[in-house]
Amino acid sequence: MKEVFRVTTHITARAPSNIALIKYMGKVDPVLNIPENPSLSLTLQDLCTVVNLRLKSEGEGISLSGPGLSEAGRTRMIHYIQKSVPLITEVLNKFEFKVDLQRWESSQVEIESRNTFPASSGIASSASSFAAVTLAVAGALVQDLERFQLSLDNHDDYGRKLRRALARISRQGSGSSCRSFEGPWVYWEGEDAEALNEIQMPEMAHFVLLVDSSPKKVSSSLAHSMVRSSPLWNERVKRVEERVKVLKQALKSGDIPTVSRIAWSEAWEMHSLFHTCSEPFSYWTPGTIDVLRGLASFILQKSPPIVTLDAGPNVHVIVPASQRDEWRARLKELWPQFEILEDRPGLGARVVSSSDGA
Numbered sequence: 001m002k003e004v005f006r007v008t009t010h011i012t013a014r015a016p017s018n019i020a021l022i023k024y025m026g027k028v029d030p031v032l033n034i035p036e037n038p039s040l041s042l043t044l045q046d047l048c049t050v051v052n053l054r055l056k057s058e059g060e061g062i063s064l065s066g067p068g069l070s071e072a073g074r075t076r077m078i079h080y081i082q083k084s085v086p087l088i089t090e091v092l093n094k095f096e097f098k099v100d101l102q103r104w105e106s107s108q109v110e111i112e113s114r115n116t117f118p119a120s121s122g123i124a125s126s127a128s129s130f131a132a133v134t135l136a137v138a139g140a141l142v143q144d145l146e147r148f149q150l151s152l153d154n155h156d157d158y159g160r161k162l163r164r165a166l167a168r169i170s171r172q173g174s175g176s177s178c179r180s181f182e183g184p185w186v187y188w189e190g191e192d193a194e195a196l197n198e199i200q201m202p203e204m205a206h207f208v209l210l211v212d213s214s215p216k217k218v219s220s221s222l223a224h225s226m227v228r229s230s231p232l233w234n235e236r237v238k239r240v241e242e243r244v245k246v247l248k249q250a251l252k253s254g255d256i257p258t259v260s261r262i263a264w265s266e267a268w269e270m271h272s273l274f275h276t277c278s279e280p281f282s283y284w285t286p287g288t289i290d291v292l293r294g295l296a297s298f299i300l301q302k303s304p305p306i307v308t309l310d311a312g313p314n315v316h317v318i319v320p321a322s323q324r325d326e327w328r329a330r331l332k333e334l335w336p337q338f339e340i341l342e343d344r345p346g347l348g349a350r351v352v353s354s355s356d357g358a
C-alpha cells in the first residue's frame with residue numbers, strides 16, 4: 001500500500017499569454033477588475049508562464065521565485081495568493097471537490113514561476129502568470145487532483161463552468177488573465193470571459209517583433225486609470241461596443257480584412273489614449289513607429305495582416321498559418337535588427353503535471 005505520509009506535493013500549471021484585438025482599458029471596479037468595456041483576444045499556445053508549486057510539510061509561509069520577477073511583482077502575487085485561497089476553496093467546494101486546507105496552512109508553499117519567453121523580452125505577461133498561479137493553487141488545495149485535472153480539460157458544460165469560476169478569481173489578480181483560461185478566440189465582458197463558438201477563421205500564426213525589451217515605465221494597471229483623463233476617453237465604450245459587434249461577425253465569417261481594420265483602430269486608439277491623457281506617456285520607441293509605418297502599407301491589401309500592440313513598444317502580427325513562412329521572411333527582411341518571437345493559437349491554461357512524494 002502507498003505511504004500516506006506526504007512530504008512534498010508538487011503541481012505544475014501552465015497558462016498562455018493572450019493578445020487583445022479589442023482592448024481592456026479602464027476599470028469600472030479597480031478592486032475586482034471589472035472592465036469599462038468588453039474585450040476580445042486570441043489565446044496563444046507557447047508564450048506561457050509555467051508555475052511549479054511545492055507543498056513541503058516542514059515549515060510554513062509562501063515563497064515565490066522566478067527569473068525577472070521584480071520585488072513589486074512578487075509582493076502583488078503573494079498578496080493575490082493569500083486573498084485567493086478562500087475564494088478558490090469556495091469554488092472547489094461548489095464543484096464538489098474536497099479541499100485539504102489544513103495541508104495548505106501547515107505547509108511551506110514554494111512557488112517558482114518562469115516564462116517560456118525570454119525574461120528580458122519586455123513581453124512579461126501578468127495574464128499568463130496570474131492564470132497559472134491560480135490553477136497551481138487550486139491544484140494544491142484539492143484532494144482529488146486527477147479528477148480536478150480531468151475536469152479542467154473537459155469541454156463539457158461542467159468543465160467550462162469550473163474554468164469560468166476560477167478565471168473570475170484570477171481576474172481579481174490581473175484582469176486580462178481571465179481570458180487565458182479559454183481559447184482560441186475569447187470574449188470578456190463584465191465578470192466573465194468565454195470562448196467564442198462558430199468561428200470561421202483559418203489556422204493562424206502569431207509573431208511579435210521585439211522592438212524594445214526594457215521594463216515598462218508605466219504599468220498597465222496604472223494606465224487603466226490614467227486614460228480616463230484623455231479627451232479621447234469620451235464615447236470610447238460606445239465605439240468599442242460597435243467594434244465588438246463588427247469583429248464578432250467578421251470572426252464568424254472569416255473576414256480577415258475587417259478583423260485587421262478593427263485591430264488596427266483599437267491598437268492606435270489605446271495608444272492615443274496614453275498619448276493624450278493629462279500626464280501623457282508613451283510606450284513607443286522610434287522602432288515601434290518604423291514598424292507601424294511599414295505595416296500600414298499592408299493593411300489596405302486584399303489579404304492584410306492583423307496588427308496590434310499591447311501596452312508596450314512591441315508589435316504583434318497575426319496572419320493565416322498558410323502565410324507563416326512568407327511573413328517570417330518579410331518581417332526579417334524589413335526589420336533585421338529586431339528579434340522575432342513566434343506562436344500560434346491555443347486553448348488556454350491547464351494543470352499539466354502533479355506528483356505526491358513520500
Ligand code: DP6
Binds near residue numbers: 020024126174221311
Ligand atoms: C493593455 O490585465 O495588465 O494588455 O487588471 O490591472 O492587471 P490589470 O491590467 P492588465 O491590463 C492589460 C491591458 C492591455 C490590453 C488587453 O490585454 O486587453
